[in-house]
Amino acid sequence: MPFFTVDKFCNQTSARVGKVHTAHGIIETPAFMPIGTYAAIKTLSTNEIKKLNYNLILSNTYHLYLRPGIEILEKFNGLHNFMDWDGAILTDSGGYQIYSLSNFRKIDDNGVEFRSHLDGSKHYFTPEKIIDIQCSIGSDIMMALDICPSADAKQGEHENAVKTTTRWAKRCLDHYNNRKPNYGYNQVVSPIIQGGTNKILRRLSAEDLLELDAKIYAIGGLAVGEPKDEMLEVVEFLDSIIPKNKPRYLMGVGTPADIIRCIANGVDMFDCVIPSRNGRNGQLFTKNGKVNIRNAKYKDDLSLIDENNNCVISQKYTKAYLHHLFKIEEILGCRIATQHNLSFYYNLIEDAKEAIQNRSFNNWAKDFLSNYES
């Protein structure tokens, strides 16, 4: 069985529906991944994630390495057991976190030295070590160690990032191919295409990484502060370079509208904090746009949270009750809003899939985007 199979291509856009075959189940794509940074999807249990129909989540290598630590995860034979999750897991490589969270980092050819954002302790990651850590985590899809400059980095920094990221990706793949997985099932290494918003660099990064013939390719270094149209241009550009038979994972994107636009440009996998973080702040996504449930007008609104969203939670509680829970700062409110938003994201992508299957995706996407604020 190949790692990725496409069931149907859209005839007007680059959208496609397919399947990613992991050691912990088949992921239908396009797919959105809820984020479980520290071995937990904030506020929710893994049972609840399952009931929302998700079977792939993302967790963060950098965070897990610091807490609970790799030794603990090994004692549990991996993250799946530790957090009681039998679906698939994708882990990032820590590259982005070293750039965004650590206030000290020093890159050399061999790897990157950084300080923990928690206690300032020094650590050193090499491409090989990052793979070993992810083998201890036991994630089904592992990211190669990358360098992810900020949006305002200079051209030279982006060039170096691309070169180093490519060299490290090769070392990650080689290292994984030369060692055994920890827990008896196969894992997959994904290189990360960098290059900022510069198409020449993006092409260089993609073409060099494609020579490694990895099973999956991630697009990194976007949604880090660049203008949105430039982000979309890079995704569209890479769609013309990455072969159609490779699944593409766009890291850290995005809003509902971003996701639909990027599905149209051939992206298969997404992760983003927006549905969960905004949910915890009282912002609900609905087909009619965003609802700030803290707004006083919902105080005595007896209507359901979202009667158009096919989710037990959305059709169980009223807006007035959820408004009240946020007013009193009750955790249950965060749980309800997070579940609703993750359900909205799941159903949005289900609708997109159905439209691709029905050969109506282009019109469906136009309708959605014209009705929906970005």
Place this chain on the structure above:
Amino acid sequence: MPFFTVDKFCNQTSARVGKVHTAHGIIETPAFMPIGTYAAIKTLSTNEIKKLNYNLILSNTYHLYLRPGIEILEKFNGLHNFMDWDGAILTDSGGYQIYSLSNFRKIDDNGVEFRSHLDGSKHYFTPEKIIDIQCSIGSDIMMALDICPSADAKQGEHENAVKTTTRWAKRCLDHYNNRKPNYGYNQVVSPIIQGGTNKILRRLSAEDLLELDAKIYAIGGLAVGEPKDEMLEVVEFLDSIIPKNKPRYLMGVGTPADIIRCIANGVDMFDCVIPSRNGRNGQLFTKNGKVNIRNAKYKDDLSLIDENNNCVISQKYTKAYLHHLFKIEEILGCRIATQHNLSFYYNLIEDAKEAIQNRSFNNWAKDFLSNYES
């Protein structure tokens, strides 16, 4: 059907098992009530409360009156609909909160003026108004308005509190009997016995209130800072005064050991923040005593939270994972600990009931108390 029926009396103590018949179901006693101060059991959904086998919860009139406000609750035809709970609800009268939360109060014969602890706004509660509010809430068991002095109050203050509380209880009962319930089902008014730790005052309070022939009697003004042995003495003393055919609700008590001791002294109903509040702070109750899950020794403890506790949650997660969730301050940790502790309380009382049924309660209680720190 009488409001309260006793199925079995213990032959060595005053413990008994019985049933309280409410408009929202039969409550088997002794019973512990989880606390849903603001129309939510902190961190949990009502589904989860049901799964923990609870069918009676407590909510706070004072808090509900301030948020969401009575008008909202009336729009929902009561608290049950508002919070999606079809079990029974007991509400307190706000007397205790006016004393413990408000930094301004002025009592006259007719009622009590106080300032909201939220915004300083002035409010005035009379016995009649407190019943009207609880009729709007629609609670199955309503508390009469009482005056609850602190443990260090002077004798004169306790005497006045007893006299006023008795007058107000009569007005509460009369008012309810002269009006119709809001939502078509019957509610029950419970007077509150006051008197601090003074037995003469407690006798006076109880005997005067018993003349009202209410369906249920609450014991208030305990667990407010007095020594524990004095609290237990008062409960034992009142057991000899309140007729056996009246259910007794001991307000705000207590630890697992307190509850077992008070069951032995004829108490039927309890509420307390301990299992939920301590749970949110990482303290777990087990048959072998308390576990502070934040303790570093649990970092790599692969054993289940409590394999002796018959609860899905207690037997699903490991101590190491729960320790991790508390270390990263993840809400899921509070949810798990709260559910475990509420399950522990439920099962503890189930064990007590079974022992009463088997005529082995006295020995069972001695065993439990000798093994269990207070």
